[in-house]
Amino acid sequence: MAELNEKQVATPAATKDEIRLVEEMIGIDETGKIDITKLQQRLPDLKRILTNVIVKEKLLKHPMPEQDPVVRSNNFDEVALGYDAETAIAEAKRCLNCKKPMCRAGCPVSVRIPEFIAKVAEGDFDAAYDIITSTNALPAVCGRVCPQERQCESRCVRGVKGESVAIGRLERFVADYHMAKKDKPPVEVPPSNGHKVAVIGSGPAGLTCAGDVRKMGYDVTIFEAFHKSGGVLVYGIPQFRLPKEIVAAEIENLKAIGVKIENNVIVGKSITIDELFEEGYEAVFIGSGAGLPQFLHIPGENLMGVYSANELLTRTNLMKAYRDDYDTPIKHFNKVAVVGAGNVAMDAARVAKRLGASEVHIVYRRSRNEMPARQEEVEHAEAEGIEFNLLNNPCAILGDENGHVIGLECVPQELGEPDARGRRTPIPVEESKWVMDVDTVIIAIGTSPNPLIRSTTPGLTTTRKGGIDADDMAHTEKVAVFAGGDAVTGSATVILAMGAGKNAAYWIDEYIRRIHGDPPPPIR
Amino acid sequence: MYKVVTKRFLNDAKTICLFEIEAPFIARHARAGQFVIFRLDEQGERVPVSVAGYDRQKGTVTVMVQAAGRTTKMLHTVEQGDYISDIAGPLGKATEMEGLKKVCVVGGGVGCAIAYPIAKEMHERGIEVTFIAGFRSADIVILKDELKEVSDKLIMCTDDGTYGRKGFTTLFLKQEIEANIDWKRPQFDRVIAIGPDIMMKFLADVTRPYGISTIISLDPIMVDGTGMCGCCRVIVGGETKFACVDGPDFDAHQVDFDSLIKRAAFYKEEQDEAAKHICRMTGGKRNG
Numbered sequence: 001m002a003e004l005n006e007k008q009v010a011t012p013a014a015t016k017d018e019i020r021l022v023e024e025m026i027g028i029d030e031t032g033k034i035d036i037t038k039l040q041q042r043l044p045d046l047k048r049i050l051t052n053v054i055v056k057e058k059l060l061k062h063p064m065p066e067q068d069p070v071v072r073s074n075n076f077d078e079v080a081l082g083y084d085a086e087t088a089i090a091e092a093k094r095c096l097n098c099k100k101p102m103c104r105a106g107c108p109v110s111v112r113i114p115e116f117i118a119k120v121a122e123g124d125f126d127a128a129y130d131i132i133t134s135t136n137a138l139p140a141v142c143g144r145v146c147p148q149e150r151q152c153e154s155r156c157v158r159g160v161k162g163e164s165v166a167i168g169r170l171e172r173f174v175a176d177y178h179m180a181k182k183d184k185p186p187v188e189v190p191p192s193n194g195h196k197v198a199v200i201g202s203g204p205a206g207l208t209c210a211g212d213v214r215k216m217g218y219d220v221t222i223f224e225a226f227h228k229s230g231g232v233l234v235y236g237i238p239q240f241r242l243p244k245e246i247v248a249a250e251i252e253n254l255k256a257i258g259v260k261i262e263n264n265v266i267v268g269k270s271i272t273i274d275e276l277f278e279e280g281y282e283a284v285f286i287g288s289g290a291g292l293p294q295f296l297h298i299p300g301e302n303l304m305g306v307y308s309a310n311e312l313l314t315r316t317n318l319m320k321a322y323r324d325d326y327d328t329p330i331k332h333f334n335k336v337a338v339v340g341a342g343n344v345a346m347d348a349a350r351v352a353k354r355l356g357a358s359e360v361h362i363v364y365r366r367s368r369n370e371m372p373a374r375q376e377e378v379e380h381a382e383a384e385g386i387e388f389n390l391l392n393n394p395c396a397i398l399g400d401e402n403g404h405v406i407g408l409e410c411v412p413q414e415l416g417e418p419d420a421r422g423r424r425t426p427i428p429v430e431e432s433k434w435v436m437d438v439d440t441v442i443i444a445i446g447t448s449p450n451p452l453i454r455s456t457t458p459g460l461t462t463t464r465k466g467g468i469d470a471d472d473m474a475h476t477e478k479v480a481v482f483a484g485g486d487a488v489t490g491s492a493t494v495i496l497a498m499g500a501g502k503n504a505a506y507w508i509d510e511y512i513r514r515i516h517g518d519p520p521p522p523i524r
Numbered sequence: 525m526y527k528v529v530t531k532r533f534l535n536d537a538k539t540i541c542l543f544e545i546e547a548p549f550i551a552r553h554a555r556a557g558q559f560v561i562f563r564l565d566e567q568g569e570r571v572p573v574s575v576a577g578y579d580r581q582k583g584t585v586t587v588m589v590q591a592a593g594r595t596t597k598m599l600h601t602v603e604q605g606d607y608i609s610d611i612a613g614p615l616g617k618a619t620e621m622e623g624l625k626k627v628c629v630v631g632g633g634v635g636c637a638i639a640y641p642i643a644k645e646m647h648e649r650g651i652e653v654t655f656i657a658g659f660r661s662a663d664i665v666i667l668k669d670e671l672k673e674v675s676d677k678l679i680m681c682t683d684d685g686t687y688g689r690k691g692f693t694t695l696f697l698k699q700e701i702e703a704n705i706d707w708k709r710p711q712f713d714r715v716i717a718i719g720p721d722i723m724m725k726f727l728a729d730v731t732r733p734y735g736i737s738t739i740i741s742l743d744p745i746m747v748d749g750t751g752m753c754g755c756c757r758v759i760v761g762g763e764t765k766f767a768c769v770d771g772p773d774f775d776a777h778q779v780d781f782d783s784l785i786k787r788a789a790f791y792k793e794e795q796d797e798a799a800k801h802i803c804r805m806t807g808g809k810r811n812g
Binding site for chain 2: 106225226229235241262263264265266269270271289292293295301302304307308310311315318319320324326327328329331402403450451452
């Protein structure tokens with residue numbers, strides 16, 4: 001960035017007087033030397049002026065207001081506070097409104113990005129909301145948890161010189177604006193076409209699929225195993241990153257257009273897919289996610305004080321164990337090691353910190369460059385005091401005579417040659433084993449698809465990794481059964497699951513039209 | 525919301541209570557050996573409890589719950605006609621009884637509530653059932669009549685001898701096995717034991733020398749009950765299993781009881797503390 005700023009500041013049109021003024025501000029005297037004392041006095045002014053220049057030249061995103069790291073590491077309130085209207089409009093004006101919007105092509109649910117941003121720039125937030133929700137059923141969620149830096153924002157032309165437009169933050173602003181608005185116009189419930197569709201799971205894939213088929217006219221019912229709807233949005237992603245009230249509000253929006261949700265129904269146990277067909281559903285979408293936690297298979301993994309990230313997160317997020325008025329217990333941790341370096345690992349580490357841990361370590365066998373977590377999450381974790389023990393691979397969990405964790409034995413690693421996916425393979429440095437002094441170990445090395453449905457549904461086939469086989473058109477090997485999201489791919493992101501749900505909705509519509517001899521749906 | 529259509533205490537001491545709850549989705553597929561997870565209200569925890577019965581026509585499931593921790597104590601204050609917030613299931617695998625001819629079912633305390641539907645289904649299938657039901661003392665004995673109906677031979681015993689025979693279930697199981705040998709009767713194809721972890725551990729020790737296949741039903745701490753959290757992991761034959769999806773029934777001779785018993789006590793402090801804070805005025809009912 002330093003280089004870019006320099007270029008922008010040194011405008012050729014500067015007069016002698018202007019140059020003299022700059023020199024004076026920096027504290028350069030007649031001899032050309034810098035007076036440090038003077039410069040230090042001037043620093044606040046300088047910072048302000050330079051920032052203004054950068055903002056005026058629209059080089060950087062408007063920063064996201066955040067809770068102070070020290071304060072927030074002790075509470076579960078949302079970390080990022082969101083733009084106000086003024087900032088949102090100013091940020092929206094950074095958009096160049098490209099003729100060929102690359103950003104949109106980078107979005108798995110094809111949000112009409114430049115169009116909604118143009119409306120934000122005009123201050124017409126309602127119109128902006130309508131544009132977003134024409135393709136995205138969960139804008140308040142996506143605005144918060146999408147990895148925009150790898151999707152829409154990575155394609156933004158502004159990013160070539162400076163930072164991309166803050167598309168995610170604007171999306172969040174518009175969604176929050178709409179949510180906070182009191183006198184909303186009544187929603188139109190799309191008329192029913194008389195055909196029934198069942199959706200399994202109320203996570204991002206299921207909600208998106210259900211919302212889309214409902215808008216096409218289908219009577220849709222979501223079957224959810226938990227007492228609360230939202231899947232990973234409620235059990236996995238913590239309150240401070242995605243408030244549960246936001247998820248609930250988005251789900252209410254879907255219910256308002258006629259999506260039905262049956263909680264406490266475990267498809268495969270309470271009812272089978274074949275029985276759903278007997279009940280008149282013409283198509284079934286499986287969006288049951290990847291809920292099965294992986295363990296390390298090292299000694300000591302069943303000691304007390306070893307958790308899967310899923311357990312820690314489910315206790316705190318879904319069951320609200322961090323609140324005194326809820327019954328689900330959680331242990332008081334002191335020193336915690338979180339194994340893994342993905343987004344879930346960051347979430348687990350930050351949750352542990354908020355639950356009162358004095359030390360939280362991320363233990364990862366590769367280096368910083370290979371960490372799968374979003375940069376933003378890593379930075380947030382670091383700011384909150386999470387320590388990173390990289391290039392260390394846990395080889396055993398040690399316990400005391402009562403079976404409680406007292407340490408995590410690690411083998412330091414070196415990076416060798418890149419593997420097939422291009423990630424450098426860690427190689428153990430055996431002789432230098434050491435023990436990290438911890439009382440709690442949280443395993444966050446990924447999840448795989450839950451076998452409940454595939455084991456109770458004859459006709460479904462699965463991949464080597466346990467995902468349900470589904471083609472590009474979301475068809476599984478079983479007629480009229482569609483699948484998408486983590487249930488197919490293994491753990492990925494919210495937005496990819498939403499994209500898969502959206503895709504499945506289209507092909508469900510195509511399928512039901514086809515079997516009834518109706519004209520095909522319009523090409524997307 | 526799910527309606528409690530029947531509530532009835534099963535013993536004089538009122539330690540174990542029967543609840544019949546409207547839950548059509550569970551009633552439809554529930555089988556002996558499976559469990560359900562209930563939640564009292566918005567602030568409640570998810571608590572697993574075994575299926576004690578079901579009525580497919582009425583769409584109800586029956587559970588028999590012992591008041592132990594905060595939630596179960598609060599459940600005991602729920603009255604007939606009241607609603608609980610959630611109940612989901614059936615979860616876990618049903619007890620396998622394919623090909624069995626002669627079985628000894630052993631229940632310890634509230635474990636008899638879980639053993640009962642298993643014995644019942646076996647009895648209906650024509651399997652010869654010997655039922656050994658053990659309790660601490662007479663005031664907590666449950667299902668006296670029901671157990672008689674579903675077993676070819678019923679042995680009731682109490683630790684203090686206040687009801688039935690005096691002694692532990694292990695003693696009577698050993699006697700029955702020995703009697704089969706002495707009288708040259710066919711030996712049990714299987715022993716199914718359900719009760720406190722420590723009882724099951726000793727029962728496993730009883731059957732091991734005879735090589736009798738022994739299955740126990742475990743109830744470790746769970747959160748979701750669908751294989752998601754891994755909290756309920758148990759070591760069976762050196763391998764880690766999830767009781768919620770791989771069980772709850774396991775081979776007693778393969779289970780690592782020491783780990784099981786330690787893990788079950790992990791939240792004991794929290795549980796004891798929480799149980800102390802049940803309102804004496806309302807019996808723990810929130811919001812009223």
